[in-house]
Amino acid sequence: MRSHCPFCSMQCSLDLHFTPGSTPGYEVKPSPDFPVATGRLCQKGFHAFDHTVHPERVMQPLRRRAQPKRGKAAAVSSASEGTSSTWSPAAWPETLDDIASRIQYLQEQYGPDSVAVFGGGSLSNEVCYLLGKFARVALRSRYVDYNGRYCMSSAAAAQQLAFGIDRGLPFPLEDIPKTDYLILAGTNIAECQPTLMPYLLAAKKQGAVIVTIDPRRTLTSKIANHHLPIEPGQDSLLIGGLLHVILSEQLYDAQFVAAHTEGIEAVREAVRDDSPERVAGLTGIPEETIRQVARGFAGAKRGIILTARGLEQQVNGVEHTLQYINLCLLCGHIGKPGSGYGSVTGQANGQGGREHGLKADQLPGYRSIEDPDARAHVAGVWGLDPRELPGKGVSAYELFEKVLDGDIKAMIVLGSNPVVSSPNNARVAEALAKLDLLVVVDLFETETAAYADWLLPGTSFLEVEGTMTNLEGRVFYRPRVFEPAGASMPDAWLLCALAERLGRGRYFSYSSMSEVFDELCRASAGGKADYSGFSYSRLQEAQGLFWPCPGPGQAHPGTPRLFAGGVFPRAGGRARLHAITPQPPAEVADTDYPYLLTTGRLGGHYLSGAQTRRTDALAKKAPEPVAELHPALAEQLRLREGDRVRLTTRRGSLDFAAKMTADIHPRTIFVPFHWGGDLAVNRLTNDALHPVSRMPEFKVCAVRAERARTEEASPALVHTAKADALSD
Ligand SMILES: Nc1nc2c(c(=O)[nH]1)N[C@H]1C(S)=C(S)[C@@H](COP(=O)(O)OP(=O)(O)OC[C@H]3O[C@@H](n4cnc5c(=O)[nH]c(N)nc54)[C@H](O)[C@@H]3O)O[C@H]1N2
């Protein structure tokens, strides 16, 4: 049986082979004949089946017996997961009746905006579309956003500003081996999109130079010709140095810049003082390396830059991204095979999720909810008066602030575990504990479900059909291979059933998932992410097609490569260069907090770990988070191998096992974020947001480090024992 891995944005195709008598009963193998992953899977893909049959799967609607824990003290203490005595099982009709009547009661008291929706980028296009529609049409609430805000929002904003459109990669993966020079900044592809590595290696084999920019020498950096180990937060400054060289030595593509861009003079002015000498002094990257990479990239026939969360998840994330786009545009490396700028999308459907209205300011087809024409078009498809559509809401993290302010009283969380994945997560827990009604729809009783009044069983990726959009903008069909487990129901069914009980059923009456998709396609027609030429049958036949694909009919072949001939979808057709003046992160190192903490991923775990911590083979390899720090720093702290390190930021203190590695910048400490409770590094991270994209600063905050006192029972050790028990 054919499906697609539920985890990262590569969306590798996998085949399930029935193996009677074995555990877990099916063997996962890579599909040999689907494009993208070239017949490979990573460790997460090979184990993707395991969590779907885990004994802890939620199998029926569960209602909390007692009230959820209330108040700050409870929220800040370990967000331990509940037990079965916490919940009483319920049938679907009474569940939906109760939730609907509580929503109606709250909306009568406090208005439609008192109920919010928090979605996720693992969901299919159909569910993302329905969630956005559900918020606006069934709840009539402006408050909807999703975890993609924590993920792609800075790159999305930057691409919109520079190019007028945001598609993670504006070119297909098959273009990568054609390049001569590849810059990988803040992207750890070897662990985060492992099946993309063969494309990078193919480029290298054909002679491409590879440069990595990261505070850590990651597995990805091992294939690089040059590794530039900056401190977190310095990308704009470093790239400013490269731009200075390229402009002062006249290495840029003057013809391309004159014909296809605007704004070069302002960039020239902005980097006037960023000489390699000065930038080397500030970043520690040798002057000669700055010159060499600038000359190499500008002189290459074809060049590609890929960025990811390393530089995007910052209060300056949009500016860092724009600076890399400046580099690409000035060198004319765009709009032709083997050249371009791309941001490596993260979640399974991180791309589609941000196209069809799950974002606070957005309507399907990547339309703005503030554009009167867009409102009229979408309202027309939905059969509403445009005046009935609410306006724009607030970003993911700000939804929790609205709860604390008392504006939001109820929330539906579907496809996310924000207690683990939000910055400064004690505040998020505090907000959830304050809600009058929290409904969580998930496969598992997550750390977020610990605050829920209702926990509803979601279906796994194998139990529901739908379409997904991968990092290249390739839209493909994922079939259903099993019946929903237990009493779980597809998310789409749940939303439609709830809409009906809220008296809005006439807007949510579909007889099949393909009907939802057809409506999505109509709603997207004429928008930037135009899907109107797609249908289930067409996508199945073609093994995926690239958007935009304007309809009607089957004539348009889809668009694997954007910006052909250097034409950009902005007024005048030109791309925009941006003058960037590098700014420091929201927190810099000082005497109280002398180092920088950065966070990220491990190859064997996925996001909040809800799925991969329940996958024995993966949990065994990485049972708890380990803080990576440089041996020189360890010596300064008198830390020995095997010691635990106490990390303290302005938000709190946590203890972690420590690993010494010369592969990290000497003043930077890295901790992965895949764990909850007292192992959740998001207890420490900064909730400062980018002024426009509202992206939190996951990648930099000031931290103090010391040897943890061993006589104190370390909370982490308790959890290690729990993780071991889980994997037995
Ligand atoms: N195994 C695994 N794969 C995943 C995921 C997962 O959880 N696990 N998640 C998926 C998702 S949703 C996403 S968004 C992607 C994320 O994919 P990536 O963005 O590649 O992953 P991260 O580990 O968050 O960050 C990448 C690198 O940024 C570096 N970094 C930190 N600060 C800076 C900085 O200031 N500048 C630069 N240049 N680099 C910096 C870190 O050291 C890290 O190596 O991965 C996807 N794939």
Ligand SMILES: Nc1nc2c(c(=O)[nH]1)N[C@H]1C(S)=C(S)[C@@H](COP(=O)(O)OP(=O)(O)OC[C@H]3O[C@@H](n4cnc5c(=O)[nH]c(N)nc54)[C@H](O)[C@@H]3O)O[C@H]1N2
């Ligand atoms: N410190 C730090 N924090 C970060 C980041 C970082 O780099 N550093 N990265 C951020 C990024 S890029 C991201 S994308 C976020 C992601 O953070 P989360 O949104 O918390 O990610 P997941 O763990 O994927 O949560 C998805 C949840 O939905 C459930 N689920 C999966 N599929 C389905 C489905 O089809 N239906 C339903 N109903 N439920 C489903 C899963 O069991 C899981 O509990 O984390 C962010 N947080």
Ligand code: SF4
């Ligand atoms: S590379 Fe991504 S999509 Fe492919 S198997 Fe691994 S996690 Fe799944």
Ligand SMILES: [Mo]
């Ligand atoms: Mo992400």
